[in-house]
Amino acid sequence: MMPASGCEHFHRFKTTGDNLDTLKWIYLVFVVGSVSHLRQMKFCNSFCHTCRNRGPHLHACLECVFFGCHRHIRDHNDDAGHSFSIELYYGQVHCASCGDYIYDTDLDDIALKNRMQAKKFHKRLFECISWDPSEEERQLLTNQTKKVCVTPETTIGLRGLINLGNTCFMNCVVQAIMHTPLLRDYFLTKHHYCKSAQMACLVCQISELFQQFYNGEKTPLALPDLLHLTWTQATHLCGHKQHDAHEFFMATLNLLHKHYSENTQNQNKTVHHNNTGNCLCIIHQIFTGGLQSDVICQSCNGISSTTDPTWDFALDLGSVTEGGRSPCSLLDCLESFTKAEHLGGKEQIMCEICGSKQDSTKQLTIKTLPVVVTFQLKRFNSSAGVKISTAISFPEMIDMTPFMSKRKDELPVPSDNRYSLFAVINHSGVSAIQGHYVAFVRHHYTYWYKCNDDIITPVTLKDVLASEGYILFYHKQVLAYE
Amino acid sequence: MSQEYDSRVNMHLDINNGLDRVIELVHTRLVESGWRDQVRLACRQLLTESGSSNISSVDELISTVTPKARSMVPDAVKRELLHEIEMILLNLEKAGYVKGFEDS
Numbered sequence: 403m404m405p406a407s408g409c410e411h412f413h414r415f416k417t418t419g420d421n422l423d424t425l426k427w428i429y430l431v432f433v434v435g436s437v438s439h440l441r442q443m444k445f446c447n448s449f450c451h452t453c454r455n456r457g458p459h460l461h462a463c464l465e466c467v468f469f470g471c472h473r474h475i476r477d478h479n480d481d482a483g484h485s486f487s488i489e490l491y492y493g494q495v496h497c498a499s500c501g502d503y504i505y506d507t508d509l510d511d512i513a514l515k516n517r518m519q520a521k522k523f524h525k526r527l528f529e530c531i532s533w534d535p536s537e538e539e540r541q542l543l544t545n546q547t548k549k550v551c552v553t554p555e556t557t558i559g560l561r562g563l564i565n566l567g568n569t570c571f572m573n574c575v576v577q578a579i580m581h582t583p584l585l586r587d588y589f590l591t592k593h594h595y596c597k598s599a600q601m602a603c604l605v606c607q608i609s610e611l612f613q614q615f616y617n618g619e620k621t622p623l624a625l626p627d628l629l630h631l632t633w634t635q636a637t638h639l640c641g642h643k644q645h646d647a648h649e650f651f652m653a654t655l656n657l658l659h660k661h662y663s664e665n666t667q668n669q670n671k672t673v674h675h676n677n678t679g680n681c682l683c684i685i686h687q688i689f690t691g692g693l694q695s696d697v698i699c700q701s702c703n704g705i706s707s708t709t710d711p712t713w714d715f716a717l718d719l720g721s722v723t724e725g726g727r728s729p730c731s732l733l734d735c736l737e738s739f740t741k742a743e744h745l746g747g748k749e750q751i752m753c754e755i756c757g758s759k760q761d762s763t764k765q766l767t768i769k770t771l772p773v774v775v776t777f778q779l780k781r782f783n784s785s786a787g788v789k790i791s792t793a794i795s796f797p798e799m800i801d802m803t804p805f806m807s808k809r810k811d812e813l814p815v816p817s818d819n820r821y822s823l824f825a826v827i828n829h830s831g832v833s834a835i836q837g838h839y840v841a842f843v844r845h846h847y848t849y850w851y852k853c854n855d856d857i858i859t860p861v862t863l864k865d866v867l868a869s870e871g872y873i874l875f876y877h878k879q880v881l882a883y884e
Numbered sequence: 885m886s887q888e889y890d891s892r893v894n895m896h897l898d899i900n901n902g903l904d905r906v907i908e909l910v911h912t913r914l915v916e917s918g919w920r921d922q923v924r925l926a927c928r929q930l931l932t933e934s935g936s937s938n939i940s941s942v943d944e945l946i947s948t949v950t951p952k953a954r955s956m957v958p959d960a961v962k963r964e965l966l967h968e969i970e971m972i973l974l975n976l977e978k979a980g981y982v983k984g985f986e987d988s
Contacts, residue, residue, distance in 0.1 A: 459946070
């Protein structure tokens with residue numbers, strides 16, 4: 403740790419007389435406040451000498467007996483010419499000559515000693531400090547032989563998946579799901595109580611799969627049960643043909659939601675609101691976002707907005723952006739996705755205000771963002787069976803703020819809409835009918851692995867970003883509270 | 885009179901560490917509700933937007949952020965705080981001063 407030396411003023415102050423002792427005493431009595439017979443004193447004196455309030459930010463002058471709230475301690479600094487004051491809640495020392503709070507190793511020592519001796523544990527006093535283990539503690543730690551050391555080379559959580567005959571579409575999606583941070587945390591911490599038979603519930607299977615993935619073993623897994631369940635429950639994915647990974651992903655989310663609601667419904671009635679989009683199941687909590695569609699009538703300027711829940715954002719690659727060129731990056735795609743679109747001629751829409759069909763513009767914006775955003779780049783033209791292999795660049799970090807709906811009730815603090823990439827599913831092959839799926843997953847923060855069925859190889863972030871992405875998975879960086 | 889009243893209220897709050905407990909409680913609630921993270925975000929935003937030229941000290945940052953931060957305190961937290969303080973004052977009004985200081 404770097405030794406922090408405060409300003410020159412404080413250096414002079416602490417070497418003069420018994421100033422440091424005074425500081426210690428004030429810290430002990432007023433900041434920590436654990437000397438019982440002096441508690442009453444703390445209490446009777448903890449108010450601003452000017453306005454008699456108990457705050458905000460009560461300070462004590464270190465050069466005379468004066469207490470003041472934030473405003474009046476500064477007045478006192480100016481009037482009396484006293485430089486140093488200490489904030490009485492966290493114990494920060496302020497230097498008026500510098501005009502700011504200061505950091506000093508001696509101060510930290512005093513603070514740490516006092517905190518440790520406090521009879522009662524004060525959470526506030528321990529929040530801002532880092533733990534610097536002592537020699538004894540280090541010794542204890544080295545004597546503990548059983549440790550799990552997570553290094554960049556750790557492979558816990560990486561397992562290959564055996565291809566059961568054109569099941570790469572399933573394998574790559576499973577890899578992405580297994581590496582979704584929030585899903586992993588959920589499934590590894592929450593026990594799933596299930597009434598149905600193990601084989602029939604997808605939540606049970608995924609739950610079990612998480613255990614398999616993170617138990618430290620390395621042999622590749624085969625997932626016949628999962629495949630069987632998919633075949634019986636999502637019949638459009640049945641058979642040994644090649645299937646679309648995105649369809650499988652959507653079917654998985656659907657089934658997870660369905661089985662979760664069915665099997666927990668009776669225990670907890672509040673779980674089930676699936677039609678309103680407020681479902682409490684983990685899938686809806688993580689993946690549901692809202693798309694707002696505004697239709698503006700060109701003749702009366704009336705706006706009709708609707709919001710629809712969505713699990714993913716399917717982005718067109720064929721459309722042309724404003725500059726007249728095809729999109730070549732994820733941001734381009736999102737821009738054209740949220741661009742106002744003119745609806746005229748045959749596409750005229752019935753305007754409720756005008757009462758007739760009118761030219762109008764339609765614009766999609768993102769009303770609410772899910773925790774995990776998935777972008778499907780529409781590389782397959784289902785009718786023609788042609789694949790668009792245009793290179794679309796995508797960033798490791800994306801700020802979704804520009805694509806959000808404008809809100810009327812502006813929040814006092816704008817929300818943080820930054821997302822980081824954690825998985826990419828790629829399709830190789832020239833047509834939509836044939837090819838192979840491969841998944842890239844982020845294992846540690848900057849360590850990426852390529853999961854090609856049962857073969858897992860480390861790759862660099864550059865490789866990932868240069869790949870021909872098909873489904874992109876982004877995770878919210880800062881999780882908000884609700 | 886008002887001063888006498890003040891000191892009685894103070895006495896009330898001090899017995900059994902009432903005030904300390906309430907402060908700690910509010911602190912915990914503000915962290916739990918995400919208020920602290922929001923304020924942190926607001927501070928960061930302010931600093932990046934205005935640069936260090938406009939906000940040069942902690943004091944300035946505090947005075948800029950405080951009104952916003954206050955407005956963001958969740959109503960539930962305010963209600964709970966009010967309720968807690970009421971409980972402390974009522975209980976002591978009933979019980980008088982018999983309890984005394986817990987660790988004296």
